Amino acid sequence: MSSYSHPARRRHLGDKRLIQMFIIPTVVLLILMNVFPLIYSLYLSFTEYSAINPTPPKWVGLDNYKKVLSDNLYWHNFAVTGRYALISVSLQMIVGFGLAMLLKEKFKGSGLLTTLILVPMMLSPAVVGAFWKNIFNPSFGIFDQFLGYSDPNTAPEWLGDPDLALWAVVIVDVWMWSPFVMLLSLAGLSAIPDYLYEAAAIDRASAWFQFRRITLPQVMPLLLIAVLFRTIEAFKQFDLVMGLTGGGPSLLQGTQAVNVTETVSVKLFRLAMPPQAQTGLSSAMAYVVLIIIIAISNLYIRALNKVREG
Amino acid sequence: MATIELINVEKKFGPSYAVKPMNMTIHSGEFVVLLGPSGCGKTTTLRMISGLEAVTDGQILFDGKDVTWLHPSDRDIAFVFQFFALYSHMTARENIAFPLQAQGEPRDSIRKRVEEVAKMLRIEHLMNARPGGLSGGDQQRVALARALVRRPAAFLMDEPLGALDAEFRESMRAEIKRLHIEQNATTVYVTHDQIEAMAMGDRVVVMSAAVVQQNGTPAEVYHDPANLFVAKFIGSPGMNLIQGHYADGRVALPGDNRYDVPADWHTTIHEAIGRDGDIILGFRPEAAHISASGPIATTVYTTDLHGSYTMLHLEIDRDTIVDVRAGRGTNYPIGTPARFDLDPAMVRFFDPKTEMAIRKGGNP
Structure with missing residues (x-):
């Protein structure tokens, strides 16, 4: 041990220094990009503040949270998201697992078929939204044609009808993400x-x-x-809705007009961005979503551990 | 308990045989061991009996009833797999209860029967554990319990001890044998371990290269092997086989040795190969005894001490080394000369051309 010469030791970095050199940039970046915004937005959620306004944040305590949690207007967005997540994820599980059961047994061309089924998952949601907007179009879209409606005047207007719009988003989400469920199910099935x-x-x-x-x-x-995975994604649903309906159509609910496909994320986006730019209120809403997602994830992880350990 | 008959049963994968057409009857309550090196077709045979593998030709009868094309679940059998095949997501109790639940038996009778079987196999204390948390021996006990619980007509076991540690193997061997005796169930047991086969089987069916080589009691396959394969495969070490030339009651052996063939063999040998011809002399290590007046001269090549006896490896000439069993009292230094004689009742002869045993009264 003592035979190591000192100059040689000095020329090389110690393990500890090396580890620090690799980790510190990551940690700094993480703090700047994730931890700081997280804590800063938590602070902002207790203030009245608008990012486009020069007025500094004004502490209002729990007012923002009270508003988000009690105002029917926001409650509607949570209800839409919840209903959407429940229906969409259930359908994806049924369709995805069903497909996996069918593709479990190998047959000629089953590999190619599996790959083809996975294609929707690989597309950009913005593109998928744009395409399906056309597909759902009652005058020239193929969806209604497939359903047997040849007259554009009587054909259902999937994206414009308040009763159908959420289902339209669900259909596209199921089309796009059932393959993901299928892939995971296939992995599970073939491991038996x-x-x-x-x-x-x-x-x-x-x-x-x-x-x-x-x-x-x-x-x-x-x-x-x-x-x-699918539930967390459903709770964050934003891009498909923006591409398909933009949150609409509107429906008069009591005395209030509500947007039937406006998910929490879409609402958040509207609140946070100009012209509304209600930074404080939207931060509070974002935190409510975060807590809901953490809670749901915990439930699932508990269920998962229970399944694993019995 | 069922009698199992195989009539010209064969299994082909493409053009090659996994099992060439074979005939076999396993009597009710019998413990039959299918023994052979890996790839000899013994497991395929067992799987065909179970219905997990379809035959390509032939018939399988259970108690005279044709079951050749019946699904495994319709054959009333139990199968014990080499790697246990326990349901990993269920506890031991749930695993054992599974066959009864699958038949929709009432809850109470299932509970009673599961406890009964658990007691029989002494695994009551493991009932709430999952297979992953059990030792190999305990996993196989659970698998045996699952097989026993339904009181099937026959037990099929595919190397059930193959995946176990040596210490478990010995005790499980005794347990399975005891279970068989208590249940008096028809059992077909596959193994590549000839010691296991000899210890457990009422009858041993030796297989090699997709063909049944011999079907007999353990004593028969050991003392009267049907051919050179069985002679070499059974016993550890196997039978000594020395190439020689027979003429007029004598066999000329390597190293200028001569062995006078016992007189009661002469006619048989003359019928098989004539008065003059090549022959293989076979004898078990315990059929030879060291004797200064013995007819066969050798040099001690090496010796192994086996506790209760010594195994001598004796060099007859450069190409021929025989194993001879000796008491442990005497010391045999390497390189010293030794002569041995053979117990005339325990010598066997083989025809080098057919590789078959030459037997008094002909081959059965």
Whole structure:
């Protein structure tokens, strides 16, 4: 040990220095780009402030949160998001898992088919939104044609009808993201060893019994992960809505006009950006969304751990 | 308990045989071991009996009933897999209850039967554990319990001890044998371990290269191997086989040794190869005994001490080394000469051309 010469030691950096040199830039960047905005926006959520106004933030305590949580106008956006997330994620799970069950057995061309099914997932949501806007168009879109409506005057106006608009967004989201659920399900299904089914066949289990007692529990961890990812994404839904409906159409609810597809993220965007630029209020709303997402994620992760450990 | 019959059962993968047409009857309550090196078709045979693998030709009968094309679940069998095949997401109790639940039996009777079987296998304390948390031996006990719980007509076991540590293997061997005796269930047991086969089987079916080489009791396959393969494969070490030339009651062996063939063999040998011809002399290590007046002269090549006995490796000539069992009392230094004689009741002869045993009264 003492035979190490000192000059040699000085020329090289110690492990500790090296580690610090690699980590410090990352940490600094993280603090500047993530931690600081997070804390600063938390502060702003307790103030009345507009980013385009020279007036400094004015402390208003919980007023913003009270407004977000009690005003029907905002409550509507949460309700839309919740309904959207529930319907969309459920459908994606059913369609995605169904597709995975069909594609589980290899057949000629199944690889190509799987790849083709994955294509929607790889497109930009802005592009998908623009395309489906045309597809849903009652006068020249193919969607209504497929459904058998040839007369544009009687064909349903998917994006303009307050009863249908949210479903239209759901349909596009399901089209785009069911493949993701399928991919995760396929990974889960193909990881189930064949011998479990052999053992079950010997144990005289019917196909349904095997599905319920072996297939489902074995893929459950991956299904939960798919649900978790898709729910978080659904709660953040912004780009598809902006591309398809922009949050509309409007509907008179009591005395208030509400936008039927205006998700929380769309509302946030409107609040935060000019002309409204209500920075304080939108920060509060963003924090409410963050807390909801953390809460849901925790529930899922708990469920996941329960499935894993039993 | 079922009698299982295989009639010209074969399995082909493409043009090559995994199992060439074979006939076999496994009597009710019998413990039959399919023994052979890996790739010999023994597991394929077992899987065909179970229905997990389809036959390409032939018939399988259970108690005279054709089950060749029945689904495994319709054959009333239990299968014990080499790697346990336990349902990893279920506890031991749920695993054992699975076959009964699959049949929709009432909850109470399932609970009772599961406890009964758990007690039989002494795994009551493991019932709430998941397979991942159990040792290999305990996992296989759970798998055995799952097989037993339904009281099937036959047990099929595919190297059930193959994945276990040596210490578990010995005790599990005894447990399975005991279970078989208690249940008196028809059992077909696949293994590549000839010691296991000899210890457990009522009957041993030796397979090699997709063909049944011999079907007999452990004593028969050990003492009267049907051919050179069985002679070499059974026993550790296998039978000593020395190339020689037979003429007029004597076999000329390497190293200018001569062995006088016991007189009761002469006719048989003459019928098989004539009065003059090549022959292979076979004997088990315990059939030879060191004796100064013995007819076969050798040099001690090396010796292994086996605790209760010593195994001598004796060099007859450069190409021929035989294994001879000796008491542990005497010391045999390497390089010293040693002569041995053979127990006339325990010598066997093989025809080098057909590789088949020459047997008194012909081959059965």
